[in-house]
Amino acid sequence: MKYLVILADGFADEPIERLGGKTPMMVADTPHINALCKMSRCGTLKTVPDSLHPGSEVANMTIMGYDAEKYYEGRGVLEAAALGIDVDPSDLVFRCNLVTVEQAKLQNHSAGHISTEEAEQLIISLNEYLGNERVQFYTGVSYRHVMVIKGGQEGVVCTPPHDVPGEYVETVLPKPMESNDTVKLLRQLMFESNELLSNHPVNARRRAEGKALANMIWPWSPGYKPQMPTIKALYGLDRGAVISAVDLIHGLGKLGGLQSIFVEGATGLYTTNYKGKAEAAIKALEDGNDYVFLHIEAPDEAGHEGDVELKIRTLQDIDQKVVKPVLDYLEKAGSELTVAFLPDHPTPCEVRTHTREHVPFMIYRPQHAADAVEVYDEQSVKEGAIGFLDQTEFMQVLLSGNK
Numbered sequence: 001m002k003y004l005v006i007l008a009d010g011f012a013d014e015p016i017e018r019l020g021g022k023t024p025m026m027v028a029d030t031p032h033i034n035a036l037c038k039m040s041r042c043g044t045l046k047t048v049p050d051s052l053h054p055g056s057e058v059a060n061m062t063i064m065g066y067d068a069e070k071y072y073e074g075r076g077v078l079e080a081a082a083l084g085i086d087v088d089p090s091d092l093v094f095r096c097n098l099v100t101v102e103q104a105k106l107q108n109h110s111a112g113h114i115s116t117e118e119a120e121q122l123i124i125s126l127n128e129y130l131g132n133e134r135v136q137f138y139t140g141v142s143y144r145h146v147m148v149i150k151g152g153q154e155g156v157v158c159t160p161p162h163d164v165p166g167e168y169v170e171t172v173l174p175k176p177m178e179s180n181d182t183v184k185l186l187r188q189l190m191f192e193s194n195e196l197l198s199n200h201p202v203n204a205r206r207r208a209e210g211k212a213l214a215n216m217i218w219p220w221s222p223g224y225k226p227q228m229p230t231i232k233a234l235y236g237l238d239r240g241a242v243i244s245a246v247d248l249i250h251g252l253g254k255l256g257g258l259q260s261i262f263v264e265g266a267t268g269l270y271t272t273n274y275k276g277k278a279e280a281a282i283k284a285l286e287d288g289n290d291y292v293f294l295h296i297e298a299p300d301e302a303g304h305e306g307d308v309e310l311k312i313r314t315l316q317d318i319d320q321k322v323v324k325p326v327l328d329y330l331e332k333a334g335s336e337l338t339v340a341f342l343p344d345h346p347t348p349c350e351v352r353t354h355t356r357e358h359v360p361f362m363i364y365r366p367q368h369a370a371d372a373v374e375v376y377d378e379q380s381v382k383e384g385a386i387g388f389l390d391q392t393e394f395m396q397v398l399l400s401g402n403k
Helices: 031-039 056-063 075-083 116-129 181-198 201-208 231-235 247-255 274-286 298-305 308-336 393-400
Strands: 002-008 041-046 092-102 105-108 135-141 144-149 216-223 240-243 259-261 291-296 337-342 359-364 387-390
Touching: 002 056, 002 274, 002 308, 002 393, 031 308, 031 337, 031 359, 056 247, 056 393, 075 092, 075 135, 075 144, 075 216, 075 247, 092 181, 116 135, 116 181, 116 201, 144 181, 144 216, 181 216, 240 247, 240 274, 247 259, 247 291, 259 274, 274 291, 274 308, 291 308, 298 308, 308 337, 337 393, 359 393, 387 393
Parallel strands: 002 291, 002 337, 041 387, 240 259, 240 291
Antiparallel strands: 041 359, 092 105, 092 144, 092 216, 135 144, 337 359
């Protein structure tokens, strides 16, 4: 048996008044997702333990079958793994956004989805003027980067920037759990970066073009290098792959012993190459992978922007350009392929950040009769045959078929 997990990041939402009290998922035209639903068994899944923040890093880790309370160290180290950054056990690693600050408020967590090419110029300048033997910056993708503090102290509390749009920067700065020199350094770096980047040539061009400025760094989700077993060691899957435009997913995959597959034109936005990602997933299965984790970021970014129409569009694109070709492939794969479809967490458009509500999921298994659920959304799946699952139970059910 082979397994394909289609992870639509932030796909779930909450009822929206101007949609008649429905969610984007409920109003989107998704005939192929619903066709898959009619073939599947459904339920709801708790992806984030109560003790941890409802971030994509935690939720995707649990969906991949890892006990996040045991293995999660921080988002930064996962993205560092994806970038091939060699970190020492004492290195404190941060996810480092380039953000937009205006009138002392955090306006945009992504600097208007700045291009990687522009961002790299800013990261080079950050290393030149703020980097040293203790602090280094590493270029990731778009606004998502990595900062490493050698010998950084634990006990640092950071706020994800997508959680606090519109807040005054001073009210959401990193905080110490106790007296901590690393927090002082972080705050210093943030304000110095604002001075450095505000008048950088890249931002001068963006200002002239009416684009959001990338005028401050925002370090968050710190952690040390985790000791994670491979998915093969945990679940006996010989070969697996991840497909994503997001470094953190590739980092999880790398630490889990999975191959990283990169698709040309995959952006993590609504402009992503949906079709190419579906084709890559099918090819990965045909090439002998037992487990393929296909991650699509676009709905999450639409949720963070609070753009309801864009979120609906991303759902419909996933339906037409990802799920449809997978359904076509199922006819060829016959009894050899199990397919799961789910989000990692909700990203409600009216909240513009992640929430920890349980997510809807469906699992198609050729040997199993479908349940009575015919339309896939946040409410309908509650009537599904699988019922409620808690964190790593999803991977166990996916592989065992015991529900």
